Amino acid sequence: MNPINDPMTWQGRLPWPGAEAHKHARGRLGVVSGGALSTGAARLAARAGLRIGAGLVKLFCPPDAAPVLAPTLEAVMLASFVSGDQLAELAQPMDAVVIGPAAGLTDATAANVAALARTGAALVIDADALTLFRDRPGDLFACLDRDDVLTPHEGEFERLFPGLLAKGREAAAIEAAERVGCVVVLKGSATVIAAPDGRCVVNGNGAPWLATAGSGDVLAGMIGGLLAQHMDSFDAACAAVWMHADAAGRFGPGLIAEDLPGLIPGVLAGLYPG
Numbered sequence: 362m363n364p365i366n367d368p369m370t371w372q373g374r375l376p377w378p379g380a381e382a383h384k385h386a387r388g389r390l391g392v393v394s395g396g397a398l399s400t401g402a403a404r405l406a407a408r409a410g411l412r413i414g415a416g417l418v419k420l421f422c423p424p425d426a427a428p429v430l431a432p433t434l435e436a437v438m439l440a441s442f443v444s445g446d447q448l449a450e451l452a453q454p455m456d457a458v459v460i461g462p463a464a465g466l467t468d469a470t471a472a473n474v475a476a477l478a479r480t481g482a483a484l485v486i487d488a489d490a491l492t493l494f495r496d497r498p499g500d501l502f503a504c505l506d507r508d509d510v511l512t513p514h515e516g517e518f519e520r521l522f523p524g525l526l527a528k529g530r531e532a533a534a535i536e537a538a539e540r541v542g543c544v545v546v547l548k549g550s551a552t553v554i555a556a557p558d559g560r561c562v563v564n565g566n567g568a569p570w571l572a573t574a575g576s577g578d579v580l581a582g583m584i585g586g587l588l589a590q591h592m593d594s595f596d597a598a599c600a601a602v603w604m605h606a607d608a609a610g611r612f613g614p615g616l617i618a619e620d621l622p623g624l625i626p627g628v629l630a631g632l633y634p635g
């Protein structure tokens with residue numbers, strides 16, 4: 362049995378802006394959007410990344426999505442790309458990038474993952490960017506390094522690591538993290554967070570209100586927002602998972618994913634040492 366995800370273990374390493382902070386110094390987060398009919402998930406992730414403290418958040422979208430996204434955005438910035446190479450160019454200045462939420466199960470998404478892996482950004486790989494590699498998981502694993510974070514639910518985990526869940530969720534997450542060489546967040550009512558060096562914790566403040574469409578997209582943005590602020594990937598995953606659940610618990614019945622980013626300031630205030 363691995364330890365419970367205890368804020369005491371990461372609270373002291375949460376990133377807070379110093380007096381001399383400016384937005385670029387706080388950390389830049391990119392989020393890749395799907396096409397015109399699939400922009401909501403990336404917007405949820407982007408807003409969450411901004412709320413958790415990334416100084417600048419930019420959505421990267423295919424050209425058809427730009428006129429859909431532009432009228433919906435305020436603080437979140439926007440740029441469009443036509444190829445993986447162009448996405449990599451846009452992502453080059455980013456400290457972290459989230460890809461997967463409603464990205465599309467397409468060759469273009471696979472090419473975008475490979476292109477992002479060529480940048481220095483830490484990656485959060487979620488949803489479609491996991492599922493699309495079900496028949497060729499090695500192609501995804503070749504793109505990863507130890508700063509990156511995979512965020513599968515059990516269905517997505519089984520697609521990448523067939524049969525591994527039979528060992529139990531904790532053992533499965535630990536073995537998966539060792540295999541891929543990055544942090545694995547196996548989501549569920551008791552989310553397991555495992556690092557390639559064998560660290561593993563189980564989240565204990567899970568709230569069933571999170572069982573609602575889009576809540577995983579918000580979590581991906583929260584992890585990305587902490588990675589963008591140069592938090593260690595395992596700490597970032599642990600902190601985001603706990604804060605995500607704490608936010609849901611504060612709201613309770615009726616929660617929808619759109620509510621979560623606006624609850625982050627209250628959660629942060631409870632952790633702020635100042």
Ligand SMILES: NC(=O)C1=CN([C@@H]2O[C@H](COP(=O)(O)OP(=O)(O)OC[C@H]3O[C@@H](n4cnc5c(N)ncnc54)[C@H](OP(=O)(O)O)[C@@H]3O)[C@@H](O)[C@H]2O)[C@@H](O)CC1
Binds near residue numbers: 401516578
């Ligand atoms: N606002 C937006 O725009 C949103 C957009 N979204 C985007 O939509 C796209 C498709 O999303 P999706 O939900 O259809 O895909 P996925 O979650 O793979 O489910 C497929 C099947 O997997 C299975 N399954 C097994 N275990 C499971 C588990 N623990 N949790 C969940 N499922 C589990 C289950 O099979 P079943 O149990 O029904 O047999 C299920 O039917 C994707 O791009 C996503 O990012 C969403 O994020 C929502 C908000």
Ligand SMILES: Nc1ncnc2c1ncn2[C@@H]1O[C@H](COP(=O)(O)OP(=O)(O)O)[C@@H](O)[C@H]1O
Binds near residue numbers: 551573579
């Ligand atoms: N019963 C539950 N108790 C606690 N957390 C849950 C429960 N069900 C889902 N969650 C959390 O909600 C999120 C759902 O993410 P995901 O399945 O990726 O949804 P989506 O793709 O709709 O965003 C995960 O963080 C998961 O841990």
